[in-house]
Amino acid sequence: MSRPRTLLACAAATIAAAGLAAPPAAAGPAPTTPVRLLALNDFHGNLEPPSGSSGTAVDESGATVPAGGAAYIAAHLKALRNRNTLTVAQGDLIGASPLISAAYHDEPTVQFLGDIGVTASAVGNHEFDEGLGELKRIQHGGCHPVDGCSPAGKWRGAKFDYLSANVLHEATGRPVMKPWTIRRVNGARIGIIGVVTKTTPTIVTPDGVKGLTFQDEVEAANRSARELRRRGVRAMVLLVHEGDQVKPGSKPDECGTVPGVGTAIAQKADPDIDVVLSGHTHQQYVCSVQGPDGRPRLYSSGSSFGRVITKVDFRVDRRTGDIVRSTLAGDNRVVTRDVRPHRPTEKFVQRWKDRVAPVANRPVGKITADITRKPSPAGETALGDLVADAQLASMRDRGAQVALMNPGGVRTDLVHKASGSEGDGVVTYGEAFAVQPFSNIVGVASLTGERLDALLEQQWTSAGEKILQPSANLRFTIDRSRPVGDRVSAITVDGAPVDPAATYKVAANNFLLGGGDGFTVFTDDKNPVLGPIDLDGFVAYLTAQGTVSPPPLNRISGG
Structure with a gap:
């Protein structure tokens, strides 16, 4: 078991009594409610356990262990999930995928992610590999316009929301997908914002981003934060498909980052954003960074290919609706293969493996x-x-x-x-x-x-x-x-x-x-x-x- 990385120790507050009468009882702490975030990033359709170096991760002891695979992700998520849990993702869930997923335009992967409870995800640059029209089909449903329906029948669409606050239609300046969403958990309202690296046009084929503008990540995140505030939401999570590199051999919960674009976004984003979950660079880290107001907030990333699940625990003040920063604790959990795989997911993956086998095994x-x-x-x-x-x-x-x-x-x-x-x-x-x-x-x-x-x-x-x-x-x-x-x-x-x-x-x-x-x-x-x-x-x-x-x-x- 790894130990969570906690940002701040809780501080005791003393209230002075006034007047000659016996002092009233000290006000109790504000009532709070617990929330847990579980996050994946850069899954890239790896339903089967990845092979080679893509299928290992450095664990808390510094050892390199086999990691990843949909059935093991589902098993670990089941063990980590409680009734206070939201599951989110930071993009590149699809694209650059193994044949088991790519042969069917990543519908099996999106189905799996919905089944394990992902509720919202930032878009990644690879979500644009086949263009905005295909991304919208993945979001909303329908059969592929060229290849038709998969063996599973008409695609019903993702069970989660793709978020892209900084991707705009060039002609209208309007977001191409939802910029943010609000989720309720255990009585708390959590605002979730999604942005993707503004360098996407340089790393995706021109046809994939034709007619789109990729705005500065911080500018778009801050605009969404203002909109959430107007709706009375104070607890905010930023899902950003951008990140940093780390020093070689960094353990899951270390902040071994070489500060770069990801850190800059995490530092500059709106002060009301409490948590920044990142991706894109395929690294693992759990850090604390200072926002524009000088307060610390959690900044993390969970490797790639489903090898790490990021767990973030915190409490929300029921009076203000804001996250109590001193309760934030991040923990990157390696998706080890020494647990019993989730049997329904095993069967799901095998079904798609059997469908693609005649081509894949040649x-x-x-x-x-x-x-x-x-x-x-x-x-x-x-x-x-x-x-x-x-x-x-x-x-x-x-x-x-x-x-x-x-x-x-x-x-x-x-x-x-x-x-x-x-x-x-x-x-x-x-x-x-x-x-x-x-x-x-x-x-x-x-x-x-x-x-x-x-x-x-x-x-x-x-x-x-x-x-x-x-x-x-x-x-x-x-x-x-x-x-x-x-x-x-x-x-x-x-x-x-x-x-x-x-x-x-x-x-x-x-x-x-x-x-x-x-x-x-x-x-x-x-x-x-x-x-x-x-x-x-x-x-x-x-x-x-x-x-x-x-x-x-x-x-x-x-x-």
């Missing part, structure tokens, strides 16, 4: 060892290299000379140990899908050598570092000690130094080609040549190679 290739996303000192990964090689192969017939892959688009490791009955080393379609779940299109952009150099310099921005993964015939050196904008050198293609004036045809997915992750140089080519879906190219490459070994990490030198 062998597409073999590997000789784990091929992972573990980076070299330079930031190169074996799996990123493999994906880049596959994309180059898929676009050779369209003139591609080299390929580059964004690291965030490689979602999980390829593990040598069999996940089912397919045998060790066999890669199934479902496993390949888990690596490349976005259905992006691979294309080719024409860039001069000078602009290729400029593109590689965009691996460092004010938002941090994102090292592009190169195909085998593209080499370069990085030096992080040099100023941003002058860190890349010795670029070669097929062993020859890049000519600044020559034109090179660079394969990449349409997310990058549209300037995603800040790689705006790709947009120099206004008419890139488009090819297959990235997953189709990846599967074809694995099949053509027969057996693949982890590529050596020698394409990016330096550090």
